[in-house]
Amino acid sequence: MSSTPHERESDALDSPSPDAPGELFSVQWVGDIFGRLDLLDQTLLPLELKVLGLRTIESVFESIVMLRVRGAPAIGIAAAYGVVLGLRPLLDENASLAETAQAALKACDYLATSRPTAVNLFWALDRMRLVVERNAGLREGVDLANLLLREARLLHDDDRRTCHAIGEYGAQLLANNSGVLTHCNTGGLATSEYGTALAAIFTAQDQGKALHVFADETRPLLQGSRLTAWELQQRGIPCTVICDSMAAQVMREGRVQAVIVGADRITARGDTANKIGTYGVAVLAKHHGIPFYVAAPRSTFDLSIVSGDSIPIEQRKAEEIINGFGKQTAPSGINVYNPAFDVTPAELITAIVTERGIISPVCEEHVRAMVE
Numbered sequence: 412m413s414s415t416p417h418e419r420e421s422d423a424l425d426s427p428s429p430d431a432p433g434e435l436f437s438v439q440w441v442g443d444i445f446g447r448l449d450l451l452d453q454t455l456l457p458l459e460l461k462v463l464g465l466r467t468i469e470s471v472f473e474s475i476v477m478l479r480v481r482g483a484p485a486i487g488i489a490a491a492y493g494v495v496l497g498l499r500p501l502l503d504e505n506a507s508l509a510e511t512a513q514a515a516l517k518a519c520d521y522l523a524t525s526r527p528t529a530v531n532l533f534w535a536l537d538r539m540r541l542v543v544e545r546n547a548g549l550r551e552g553v554d555l556a557n558l559l560l561r562e563a564r565l566l567h568d569d570d571r572r573t574c575h576a577i578g579e580y581g582a583q584l585l586a587n588n589s590g591v592l593t594h595c596n597t598g599g600l601a602t603s604e605y606g607t608a609l610a611a612i613f614t615a616q617d618q619g620k621a622l623h624v625f626a627d628e629t630r631p632l633l634q635g636s637r638l639t640a641w642e643l644q645q646r647g648i649p650c651t652v653i654c655d656s657m658a659a660q661v662m663r664e665g666r667v668q669a670v671i672v673g674a675d676r677i678t679a680r681g682d683t684a685n686k687i688g689t690y691g692v693a694v695l696a697k698h699h700g701i702p703f704y705v706a707a708p709r710s711t712f713d714l715s716i717v718s719g720d721s722i723p724i725e726q727r728k729a730e731e732i733i734n735g736f737g738k739q740t741a742p743s744g745i746n747v748y749n750p751a752f753d754v755t756p757a758e759l760i761t762a763i764v765t766e767r768g769i770i771s772p773v774c775e776e777h778v779r780a781m782v783e
Contacts, residue, residue, distance in 0.1 A: 412750065417446075417535060418549055419758065422571065425562055436449075436451060436579075436599070436603075436605065436776065437450065437451050437453070437476070437480060437482070437485045437515045437599060437600050437602065437603070438450055438451075438485050438488045438489050438567070440495075440560070440563065440567070441464075443498070443560070443573065444495060444498070444502060444553070444556045444557055445467050445704055446558050446774075447465060447488065447496075448465040448466075448471060448492045448493065448496060449462075449463065449464055449465070449655065450462070450463045450474055450479055450480045451463075451483055451600065452474075452479045453479060453480065453637075453638060454477065454478060454479050455735055456600075456637050456638055456641055457591060457637055457641040460534060460556050460763060461732060462608055463495065466499070468497035468518055468521065468522070469580075471489055471490065471492070471493030471526050472521065472522060473595065474489065475489060475490065475525040475532075476525050476526065476545070476594075478632065481596075481600075481601065481634070482597070482601020482673070483530070483532070483598065483601070483646070483674070483676075483711055484573075484601065484603065484706075484708060484710070484711075485529050485600070485602055485603070486525075486526065486532050486601040487529070487532050487566070487710070488532060488535065488563070488566060488567050488570060488603060488714070490522045490525070490532055490535050490536055490565075491538070491539055491547060491562065491566050492519045492562035492563045492739070493518065493522050493538070494515055494519055494522065494559055494563070495556065495559050495560045495563060497514060497515070497518030497521070497522075498511060498514055498515060498518070498556050498559070498601065500682060501552060502552070502553060502556055505551075505552070505553070506552045507551075508549050508550065508551060508554070508555060511553075511555050511556060512543050512552075512555060515543050515559060516540060516543055519539055519540050519724070520759030524535055526725055526740045527529055527723045527724075527749065528675050528676060528722065528723060528724060528725045528752050529676065529711075530673040530675070530676040530711060530713045531675075531708075532667065532711050534710045535566055535710075538566060539559055539562060539563070541586060542555075542558050542559050543559075544554065546577075548689060550610060550650055550746055551552030555667065556657070556766050563673070567603055567680065568603075570602055570603040571603045571604055571605075572600050572609065572766070573597075573708045573710075573744060574603060574604060574605040574610050574708075574760070575610065576603055576766035576767075577610050577615075577706050577707075577708065577765065577766050578606075578610030578611050578613060579604065579614055580611075580765070580766075580768060580769055581608070581610060581611025581612075581615075581671065581704070582612075582618055582763050583613050583614040583769075584589075584607055584611065584669065584704055584762065584764070584769070585611060585612065585615045585620065585622060585671070586620075586668060586669075586672070587619075587621055587622075588620075588621050588622075589621040589622060589623075589668040589669060589671050590622070590624075590625060590666045590667045590668050590669075591600050591612060591622050591667065591670070591671060591673075592625045592626075592627065592658060592661065592667045592669075592692070592696070593608060593624060593626050593635065593670070593671060593672060594627045594629055594635060594655075594672045594685070594686060594688055594689050594692050594769035595610075595627075595629045595634045595635055595639070595672065595685065595686035595689070595707065596609075596629075596634040596635065596639045596642070597609045597610075597672065597673035598610070598613070598638070598643075600642060601673065603684070606642075606673075607674075607706040607707055607708065607764075608671040608672050608673045608704075608705075608706040609639065609643075610706065611704075612624060612639065612643075612648065612671070612705055613646060613648075616646060616648055618728075623649045623650075623666075624639075624643055624651070624657075625651050625652075625653055625666065625667060626640050626650055626652050626653070627642065627650070627653060627654075627655050627688065627692070628652055628653065628654055628655060629655065629686060630654075630655055630687075631731045631735050631749070632687065632731060633712065634686065635652065636652045650708075653679075655671075655688050655691075658691075658692055659695050661704070662696065662699040662701060663699065663731060668701065669701065670684055670692060670693070670701055671704040671705075671706055671764075672686075672704070672705055672706070672708075672710050673685060673705070673706055673707060674679065674705050674707040674763075675685075675711065676711060676712075676713050677705070677707060677711050677712045677763065677778070678713060678714075678717055678721070679712075679714045679715075679717045679755050679775050679778055680714075680717050680718065680721065680773075680774065680775040681760060681770070681773035681775070681778050682718060682722070682754055682755070682756050682757050682775075683705050683754065683757075683760060683763075684719065685705070685752060686751070686752060686753075686756050687752055687753050688753070689752075689753055689755055690753040690754060690755045690759075691753075693755040693760065694757075701761065702761040702762070703755075703759060703760055703761050704760070704761055704763070705755075705760055705762075705763045706764040706765075707764070707765065708766055709765055709767065709781075709782050712778065712782045714778075714782060714783065717775065720754070722754055724750050724751070724752050725750070725751040726749060726750055727751050727754060728749065729749060731749055732749050734748055744772050757773045758773075758776065760773045761773075763778070765782070767781055767782075769782060
């Protein structure tokens with residue numbers, strides 16, 4: 412295939428965006444169907460703020476697997492844009508509608524293999540597949556590419572509105588002058604902006620409430636200490652980072668009046684998969700009589716399964732534990748078990764906050780009534 416101006420543009424993963432916006436964002440599309448996907452590389456935070464300009468579907472796949480982009484909503488958005496990037500070679504060749512449609516569906520299948528637990532990824536890709544299926548009567552492949560980019564942008568905009576709505580409902584649950592414990596990262600870095608669980612905290616701040624956040628560091632990749640603490644610091648919200656193993660003592664001392672976390676998949680009965688360690692926090696909250704809240708959009712619910720036992724749990728590499736951040740902390744050759752998520756049963760969850768409202772008590776009847 413002959414070289415084109417679009418091909419000659421760098422598609423290197425670490426190409427910084429020359430016109431990155433001043434405001435914090437996790438995912439952003441720049442340009443038309445021949446444009447690029449900008450991602451804030453979250454593996455470098457909090458020490459380095461670097462934007463990656465991606466131009467290939469392979470670089471999007473790698474970014475999802477390596478957690479350069481992370482958080483269930485942000486993964487879904489990035490994957491939707493990744494489908495558009497997957498069409499780039501065909502667009503340069505003026506491919507037919509049939510060829511473009513086939514490539515789009517193949518791109519969806521490819522990106523669906525990047526991470527197994529976060530259901531938002533599959534939800535977003537299903538929306539892109541529907542665009543292909545519903546537009547078989549178009550004349551040219553470029554027309555389908557434009558519609559797919561439009562759908563990805565709509566998905567992105569929907570998430571922005573959803574995050575702010577979750578924040579409005581979630582803030583109602585957080586009392587002024589209270590301590591709130593979080594696990595992992597659920598802010599603008601994990602979504603389009605504002606976040607899910609952190610959106611409740613940000614909105615409470617907007618309303619004039621004074622909160623003190625205790626951020627679990629969230630082993631083994633430290634999303635709490637690296638990302639959540641950084642976001643809270645940017646907002647000027649008082650934050651104390653604690654080791655995961657300190658949560659029980661902090662609760663025992665009466666420093667925490669509420670726990671709020673995000674989710675990567677929620678079943679029809681309300682069982683919730685979230686970052687590993689969440690289940691333990693929920694057990695501790697129950698013991699200490701502290702409300703445990705989950706904040707997530709409706710796209711995070713998987714009503715096709717009822718029990719959390721059916722949620723696939725991603726297993727990640729041993730190096731994240733025994734050689735985290737380049738320093739070996741365990742004997743060579745030792746056995747390692749590294750599930751990325753755990754499941755909190757519905758009976759430990761006080762309420763689930765969605766963009767439509769608050770589910771409480773959490774049970775299948777109430778979940779389906781809110782989500783369907």
